[in-house]
Amino acid sequence: MTIRAPRPDPFGPAAAPDPANLVCPAPIPERARVLLGHGSGGQLSATLMREVIAPALAAASPGGPLNDAAVVEVAGQRLAFTTDSFVVSPLEFPGGDIGELAVYGTVNDLAMMGAQPLALSLAYVIEEGLPIDDLRKVTESVARAAARAGVRIVTGDTKVVGHGAADRLFVNTAGIGLVAPSVTVGADRAVVGDSVILSGGIGLHGIAIMSVREGLDFEVEIASDTQPLNALVAAIVAACPDVHVLRDPTRGGLASALNEIAAASGVGVELREDAIPIPGPVRAACEMLGLDPLHVANEGKLVAIVPAAAAQAVLAAMRVLTEGAEAVEIGLVVADHPAMVTMRTIVGSQRIVDMLVGEQLPRIC
Numbered sequence: 094m095t096i097r098a099p100r101p102d103p104f105g106p107a108a109a110p111d112p113a114n115l116v117c118p119a120p121i122p123e124r125a126r127v128l129l130g131h132g133s134g135g136q137l138s139a140t141l142m143r144e145v146i147a148p149a150l151a152a153a154s155p156g157g158p159l160n161d162a163a164v165v166e167v168a169g170q171r172l173a174f175t176t177d178s179f180v181v182s183p184l185e186f187p188g189g190d191i192g193e194l195a196v197y198g199t200v201n202d203l204a205m206m207g208a209q210p211l212a213l214s215l216a217y218v219i220e221e222g223l224p225i226d227d228l229r230k231v232t233e234s235v236a237r238a239a240a241r242a243g244v245r246i247v248t249g250d251t252k253v254v255g256h257g258a259a260d261r262l263f264v265n266t267a268g269i270g271l272v273a274p275s276v277t278v279g280a281d282r283a284v285v286g287d288s289v290i291l292s293g294g295i296g297l298h299g300i301a302i303m304s305v306r307e308g309l310d311f312e313v314e315i316a317s318d319t320q321p322l323n324a325l326v327a328a329i330v331a332a333c334p335d336v337h338v339l340r341d342p343t344r345g346g347l348a349s350a351l352n353e354i355a356a357a358s359g360v361g362v363e364l365r366e367d368a369i370p371i372p373g374p375v376r377a378a379c380e381m382l383g384l385d386p387l388h389v390a391n392e393g394k395l396v397a398i399v400p401a402a403a404a405q406a407v408l409a410a411m412r413v414l415t416e417g418a419e420a421v422e423i424g425l426v427v428a429d430h431p432a433m434v435t436m437r438t439i440v441g442s443q444r445i446v447d448m449l450v451g452e453q454l455p456r457i458c
Contacts, residue, residue: 173208188316192234208270299389318393
């Protein structure tokens with residue numbers, strides 16, 4: 094008979110791992126090919142911009158913080174300029190369609206620089222086989238959205254690609270807007286002590302897209318929040334000409350937008366979980382699907398970071414308008430943990446609110 098030494102207890106002290114060697118499992122970054130996650134608005138998007146696009150454009154770009162639009166001076170006038178491409182599937186969804194999305198998305202990017210939008214371009218990349226009636230319907234929606242936002246469509250382009258070379262219809266828009274001399278808004282202007290204000294409930298757009306794409310049936314229909322925000326921004330600027338930061342939390346959601354601001358300004362942001370408005374149907378859908386509402390896309394909400402002394406005046410001005418009727422202060426800019434966003438939970442603990450890592454839901458805007 095052979096006597097063997099007893100095996101060490103795998104759960105005992107001898108098998109306990111060295112904490113210094115513990116690592117948190119995370120996706121291995123892809124550096125050779127573009128993934129869907131590179132368009133998520135989260136960490137992969139930031140990496141693509143930081144490591145590939147920005148270095149390649151260094152000679153042609155002045156650098157600086159990445160904002161929703163650029164402000165350039167032309168003949169003594171400060172103009173905001175932006176461009177965006179829209180690739181949503183399906184083309185029509187509860188609460189809107191790709192036409193409205195393109196107009197409002199571009200209008201809102203201009204507004205996030207404190208600008209009043211003036212004019213847009215409109216370009217289509219059309220897949221062969223798209224029904225003419227669908228194209229007509231989208232274009233009519235573009236016209237209605239432009240009228241609602243108070244902007245003109247002044248130029249454009251149309252291209253047709255072969256069947257299978259696109260997903261029915263891609264829309265590109267560019268826009269210009271006028272920035273008042275006294276207004277300076279940017280992702281790098283948040284300062285310690287500022288108030289963080291959110292215009293309303295989050296997560297509606299992303300969940301609305303998912304519901305129709307995946308055939309999910311919720312007890313209450315969830316409609317996208319897509320809407321123009323330029324009138325709301327005008328009210329904010331009138332109440333506080335020294336507004337520091339404006340940002341619409343689209344791809345990557347509220348979490349990614351606030352992380353970008355914290356990094357650009359070199360400050361920390363501390364949120365209060367009980368103050369963040371999450372509509373009941375969105376919360377229920379996220380719990381069922383395992384999603385974080387802070388990562389879900391929005392298309393009709395904004396974050397305003399303003400001096401604390403002006404917060405109540407800004408909230409009062411926002412709440413007069415439908416777009417800001419549910420505006421609420423959700424946190425503060427702090428000196429602690431610079432370039433990081435944290436949240437005080439409803440049980441009193443504190444957790445890190447990180448950017449979206451991969452792709453939560455492709456083709457949403």
